[in-house]
Amino acid sequence: MTKFSFNQAVPFEATHVGEVIKDELAARNMKQSELSELTGIQKSILNDVIKGKRSLTPEMALLLENALDISATFLMNIQTQYELDCAKQSERVVLQTKMLEIWNVLKEQVSTQFFRKVGIIKGNLIEDVNRIFEVFGVDNLDDFFGLKAKEMELSYYYRKSEKVTTNPVDILSWKYYCYYLSKNDESLLGIFEKNRVYSLTKELNNVFKENSGTVKKTGKVLNRYGIRFMVVKKVGQVPVDGMSFWMGNHPTIVVTERISSIDNFAFTILHEVGHVYSHLTKDGKAMINMFDEKKDSEEYEADNFALNAVVPNADWKKFLARTRDVVPYKIAPYIKEEADKYEVNPQILFGRYKHDIGIYRIRNYFNSRIL
Incomplete structure (x- = not known):
């Protein structure tokens, strides 16, 4: 450039x-x-x-x-x-x-606050403009506005939720910053193969179950399977959890620092893995995972993939049926037994249980922190 x-x-x-x-x-x-x-x-x-x-x-x-x-x-x-x-x-x-x-x-078109937070804007006007152009992969304002016009055609990134405020400027800035990081990432990657999804999810579940050095080990596993992995600062107040996209010959998975619990982290990773193996194509659109009431079919499919990757949905429904008369505050032993059966982290199943019954204030019986 x-x-x-x-x-x-x-x-x-x-x-x-x-x-x-x-x-x-x-x-x-x-x-x-x-x-x-x-x-x-x-x-x-x-x-x-x-x-x-x-x-x-x-x-x-x-x-x-x-x-x-x-x-x-x-x-x-x-x-x-x-x-x-x-x-x-x-x-x-x-x-x-x-x-x-x-x-x-x-400055009216990008999130200067976010770019300052991540070190793209450093206080030298000439260099700051140059670095922002580099992040977006453009040489001038005309190219930038051409890129933005194409992004606005993808209404997915600019949808409005009744529960949260989605700022298009923040999303655009965060998305292209992730692209920029991926382009400059020097991680050693294995060969990406579509038929290895089962073994990948099994290894990831082992990492989540152990929950020790989890983020670093998750990256190593994904890299071996030919997938870049990055943890990036969140942007503004937009509740972005993760994103997946193709860059060069490899897919990239990004999660944000806003994720603090192992069950949310595991679900987000597996959700993006679902996109990688089912939806991403070279030169295709990126998949952004945000808290939003409106989901398209691809997002539902990725959700189902993530859930099935831990415990098959049919088996989980049987578990809920068996425990429907158990008081939620006494569910922990049953969760632990089910987790041992499938060799997964019990907190992941506990988080799923709270989501499914719609009660989130149950005291955590298992360690929820990412270690």
């Missing part, structure tokens, strides 16, 4: 060679008139050079070399550097003005 070129080493103020001559005269306690007599340079011309109003010529540099025993090359190098610095300062003003105009438009 074309990047803006700017040398951050440009001095705040360019130093004219006249400053060097002035310092030499002061050190030698010599007057300008004396130097004029020694060199034959007119006093008015010499005064203009010292004040920075006139450029030093090669002829004057040679005369000064003889009079002050200062290399003419050294003096001319200072003059040349001064002229370069002035040119760069002029370039900087033009570039800064241009970037400010772009920034004033861009």
Whole structure:
């Protein structure tokens, strides 16, 4: 991608060679008139050079070399550097003005708060604009608005829920930040194969059951199966749990830091695994998992995949039927027995139980924290 070129080493103020001559005269306690007599340079011309109003010529540099025993090359190098610095300062003003105009438009289109939180925006206007363009994979505002127009056609990302506020700017920013991270991810990945989904879910359930170094081990398992895995900061107040998408030759699964319990973490991972193996295609749309009343068929399918991956739905319904007369506050032993039967983490089944009976304030009998 074309990047803006700017040398951050440009001095705040360019130093004219006249400053060097002035310092030499002061050190030698010599007057300008004396130097004029020694060199034959007119006093008015010499005064203009010292004040920075006139450029030093090669002829004057040679005369000064003889009079002050200062290399003419050294003096001319200072003059040349001064002229370069002035040119760069002029370039900087033009570039800064241009970037400010772009920034004033861009800051209304992206989540500057989120980008500042994750270190994309660092306080240098020129570099910040450049990095934001890099996140979105564009070179200019026209390309950015073209990309945004395509995203708006995907109404899924801009749907409204009656329970939560979904900010399109936040979602767009978070989504492309995840793309950016995936592009730059250097994890060693295995070969992704569609027929390995059963063995993958079995390994993941083992990780969830053990619940020790869970996030790191989840990533290692997914990587071995050819799936990138990332945990990314949540964006604003939008309740995003996860997302899956194709990047290059591999799928990527992302979860947010807002997930704090092992049952929610496991469900989100398995939900996205369902998308990876059933719905994702190269160059196809990403799947964003948000809390929302409105779900399409693909989201329901991913939900069912996640639930079946722990305990088959038919078996779970039998369990609920067997325990329908058990008081919810005494369900823990039955949950533990069922979890042992399927070799899964009991908290995952406990979270599912609370969801299915619609009672969430039951005291946790099992460890819910992600360890």
